[in-house]
Amino acid sequence: MVMAVSFERYGRLYYLDPGPHRPRVGDKVLVPTDDGPEVAECVWAPQYVTEEIGGLPLCEGIATAADLDRDEQNRRRRADARVTAKRLIRQHGLPMKVVGIDFVDRRPDVDQLVIVYFSAPHRVDFRELVRDLARGLRARIELRQVGARDEARLQGGIGPCGRDLCCATFLKDFEPVSVRMAKDQDLPLNPLKISGACGRLMCCLKYEHPLYQEFNAKAPPTGTQVETPAGDGVVVGHNVPSDTVVVRLAASGRRCACSRADVCSPRQQYEASSTTTPDAPAVPPEAPADDPAAARTTEVAATAEGLDARDAGEAGADAAAGDQQRRRKPRRRRRLHHDDEGDTSQ
Numbered sequence: 001m002v003m004a005v006s007f008e009r010y011g012r013l014y015y016l017d018p019g020p021h022r023p024r025v026g027d028k029v030l031v032p033t034d035d036g037p038e039v040a041e042c043v044w045a046p047q048y049v050t051e052e053i054g055g056l057p058l059c060e061g062i063a064t065a066a067d068l069d070r071d072e073q074n075r076r077r078r079a080d081a082r083v084t085a086k087r088l089i090r091q092h093g094l095p096m097k098v099v100g101i102d103f104v105d106r107r108p109d110v111d112q113l114v115i116v117y118f119s120a121p122h123r124v125d126f127r128e129l130v131r132d133l134a135r136g137l138r139a140r141i142e143l144r145q146v147g148a149r150d151e152a153r154l155q156g157g158i159g160p161c162g163r164d165l166c167c168a169t170f171l172k173d174f175e176p177v178s179v180r181m182a183k184d185q186d187l188p189l190n191p192l193k194i195s196g197a198c199g200r201l202m203c204c205l206k207y208e209h210p211l212y213q214e215f216n217a218k219a220p221p222t223g224t225q226v227e228t229p230a231g232d233g234v235v236v237g238h239n240v241p242s243d244t245v246v247v248r249l250a251a252s253g254r255r256c257a258c259s260r261a262d263v264c265s266p267r268q269q270y271e272a273s274s275t276t277t278p279d280a281p282a283v284p285p286e287a288p289a290d291d292p293a294a295a296r297t298t299e300v301a302a303t304a305e306g307l308d309a310r311d312a313g314e315a316g317a318d319a320a321a322g323d324q325q326r327r328r329k330p331r332r333r334r335r336l337h338h339d340d341e342g343d344t345s346q
Contacts (some may be wrong), residue, residue, distance in 0.1 A: 002053060004044030005031055011156065012169055017056040018046035028068060030060035036106030039063045039071040074103045081114050081137055088132050096120045099146055100154040112139035119151045149174050152198035159204075161194060166203050177201040184216065186238070208240075215240045219260050226263040230256055233265065289323045 003023070004013045016031065022043045023029050030037040036123070037060050063071075078101040089096050102115040114137050125161065126143055133141045146154065153167040166183045182194050182205055196202040220226055228247050236255065237246035244257045 001046045002044075002056065003042060003046040003059065005029060006043050007031075007038065007040045007042035007061075008156075009041070009163060012038070013043065015053075016059045018059050021059050021061055022046055023059075023062060028063040028071075030063050030067060031062055032057050035104045037067075039067055044085070070105075074105065077103045077114075081116070084136050085133060086118050088129055088136065091130075092126075092129050094120075094124055094126060094129060095122075096124055096126070097151075099124050099151045103244055110140050113142065114139045115142045115144060117144050117150075118144050118313070119146055119148070130338065146199040150202055157197045159195075161204075165197060169197075171203060174203065175206055177203060177205050181205045184209060184212045185240075212240050220263055221244055226262055228256070228258045230258075240257060241341070 001018050003016050003018045005016060006013055014031065016029075021029070023045065025042055025045050028039050029040045029042055031040045042059050081101045081103065084344055085101070089098065094119045097120070098116060098118050100117040102117070104110070104113040109115060114133070116133070124145075130141050130143060149167060152165055152228065154169075156168040157165050159165050159334050177200070179201070180329065182189060182201070185205070187194055187205075187207065194201055194205065197301075219238060220235050222235050222237065226233060226235055226247060228249070230247075231249050231251050233247040233249040233256075235245050236248045238244075238328065239257060242257070243260050244261055246253050246255055247263060249260050
């Protein structure tokens with residue numbers, strides 16, 4: 001069985017093995033972390049899945065009242081630490097932006113630890129800031145600089161699609177994204193249109209890129225003359241999700257959407273097919289037994305196999321001589337016994 005929890009409302013989902021516990025949606029449960037068990041909300045009740053999933057952390061049970069009080073106190077401490085950190089950063093005049101605060105009080109090596117995540121355009125000398133933070137928060141302080149994408153993941157938000165950011169919900173790792181992916185998908189190269197909340201290229205550009213690569217490799221490019229069921233025309237666009245191409249007809253000038261298989265020539269379909277076999281030599285049709293001319297033609301064609309071009313021509317001329325001449329032995333067989341090529345007598 002598998003269950004899903006979240007530490008923040010509308011935050012990233014974490015999957016657990018419920019073990020003997022059966023929490024319902026909305027219950028507070030204890031989740032094992034590197035800094036000890038933490039309180040999280042169950043957003044997906046335990047249920048069976050079709051595949052066996054191993055290696056999931058084990059749920060440590062339903063949170064007690066003491067666990068809920070401690071979690072509420074830690075939330076207030078994080079909020080106070082954020083306000084204090086922002087005030088001290090302004091006082092020191094540092095080009096830093098507080099992204100997130102994490103409060104740890106169950107690590108065995110420290111009593112209380114405040115981790116401040118910040119973003120900055122370059123390296124920052126924050127030694128004096130750390131001393132003031134430790135004095136003001138009365139705890140051990142750690143400052144960790146994060147990049148633009150990690151900043152968006154920690155803060156969360158709404159993307160251009162109107163949904164929660166992928167990095168803040170389900171993405172675990174950031175895969176490389178290039179401008180080439182936007183070009184292959186015929187997207188405008190305007191940074192405002194292809195950039196996400198982090199200011200970098202949107203991660204979703206990589207989702208459909210393999211589909212566009214496969215389509216562009218098989219579909220005729222723009223400007224190609226093609227034949228469609230509606231008539232000849234020119235390819236003026238592609239529609240990858242529907243696997244169609246837009247063709248402007250030469251006769252009427254109107255545009256129509258045709259399937260990719262319809263605009264590809266039969267030869268292209270034949271070469272692209274993996275089930276076709278090489279062309280086999282044509283087999284002459286069987287002639288009736290009572291047709292002497294057809295029988296002679298069939299026999300000459302059979303005996304001419306393996307001859308050179310001159311011998312094949314001579315065999316064909318002998319076959320066209322008509323019914324007045326009686327059939328001779330194949331010339332190839334005579335040459336094997338007689339080396340004189342000019343001898344034509346029997």
